[in-house]
Amino acid sequence: MDPIAAIPSVATSTTILNMMGLLIGLGQLSTAYALQNGGWVSAFILFGLFMLGAYTSHLLGRCLASDERLQSYADIGFLAFGRTGRYVALFFVYMESFMALVSFTISMTDHLTQALDGYKFHISFFSLSTAQSLTVIAILVSIPSVWLRNLGKISIISTFSIILSLLICVVLICTCLFGGFKANQPIHVFEIKNIFSVSGLYIFNIASHMAIPNVYRSMANPAAFPTISFLSFAAVSALYTFLAFLGAKMFGPEVNSLVTLSMPKNSVLTKIALWIAVIIPMTKYVVFTVPMASEVERHLPATMPLWKRSIIRGAAGSIYLLIVLVLAITVPFFETVLGLTGSFVSIFVSVILPIAFYLWIFRLRVSLVSIVIHLSIIVICFGVGVMGVIANTRSMIKHYQ
Secondary structure (H helix, E strand, O other): OOOOOOOOOOOHHHHHHHHHHHHHHOOOHHHHHHHHHOOHHHHHHHHHHHHHHHHHHHHHOOOOHHHOOOHHHHHHHHHHHHHHHHHHHHHHHHHHHHHHHHHHHHHHHHHHHHOOOOOOOOOOOOOOHHHHHHHHHHHHHHHHHOOOOOOOHHHHHHHHHHHHHHHHHHHHHHHHHHHHOOOOOOOOOOHHHHHHHHHHHHOOOOOHHHHHHHHHHHOOOHHHHHHHHHHHHHHHHHHHHHHHHHHHHHHHHHOOOHHHHHHOOOOOHHHHHHHHHHHHHHHHEEEEHHHHHHHHHHOOOOOHHHHHHHHHHHHHHHHHHHHHHHHHHHOOOOOOHHHHHHHHHHHHHHHHHHHHHHHOOOOOOHHHHHHHHHHHHHHHHHEEEEEEEEHHHHHHHHOOO
C-alpha cells in the first residue's frame, strides 16, 4: 500500500484544527497594513476572498470524492487535464509553498531584529547580522519537524500555531487597552490606487488549498468536509477582519506591514508579541513542505523500504528549507514578497485551478449558467492577479533603487 494513502483517519475536531492551522499564520499580521492602505471598504474584499476560498475548497473536495485514488492536488490536476494538468498544478503548488516559506522566514528575521535590538550575535563563517544568524539557527531547529509523516501528529503543531495566533490577538487587544493607545486613527474609505498592491496580501490569507487533499484523505468522515471547510474559513475570516481594523485604528498611517513591528518598543507586551511572531513561522514549515515531500515520496519505487522513503522524504524537505533560508536573507522585503505570492501563485492554487479542475472533471454534469459564472470568476481573478503582480513588482524595483 502506498504510504501516502495510509494516513490514519482523524476525527472531525482534528480536521478543523488542521484546516484552521493551514489558514492562520502571518497573514493576520499584514491585514492591518492592507486595510490601512486599501481603505475600510477593502475589508469586503477580504471577506469575499475567504468565502471564495471556502467554496473552491469545497470544489476540490468534490473532485476528491469522485475518485478514491486521488491523493494530492497534482492528482486532481492529472484527472482533469492529464500530464499537463499535473505539471501545472505541481508548478504552482511548489511556487506557493516556496514563496510562502520565504515570506515567513523574512518575517522571522524582521521580528528577531526588533526583539534583539542591541544584542549582538554572529556566526563566525558568514557575514550575517544578529537576526540573520539567529534565523539560520531557527531554521536548523525547525528541520526535524519536516520529517513528520502524518497529519495526526502534524495537528499538534497546527493546534500550537492556532494558540500562538490567538495569543497575538490577545496581546494586541491588551496593548490597545493598557498601552495608552486610543484606537481612533483614521482609515480612508477606499484607496483605489493601492487596491491591487494590497490584493495580493489579502489573497495570500486564503492560501491553504495545496494541502486540502491531505486533510480530506485523513478524515474519518469526508462527507463533513464542506461544513468543516466553511466553518474554518468563516472563523479565520472573522479573526483576520477584527485584527485588520484593530491594527489600523491603533496605528493609522504609521502601521507596519507586520503590525507587531508597530507596537511600542520596550513594552513587555511587545516583547511577547515579537517572540510569538518568531515562533509562528517555525510551526508552518512542516505544513508547507508536506505537498513537496509527499510528491517526492510518491515517485520512489514501491519496493523501497519505508525507512528509506522516510529518509529521502525528510532530506528533500530539509534541503527545501535551506534554499528558502538563502533566498529570505537575499530578498528581505516582506510585504512585497507576500503580495507577489498572493497575486502570482495563491490566486491560481486557491481559486483559478480548483475551478478549472472542477469544470472539466464534471463537465457533463455542470449547467451552462454554472459554467458562465465559474469562468467569469476565473477571468476576474486572473485580471486581479496580473495587476497585483505588476504593482508588487514595481514596489520591489523601488526597494532596489
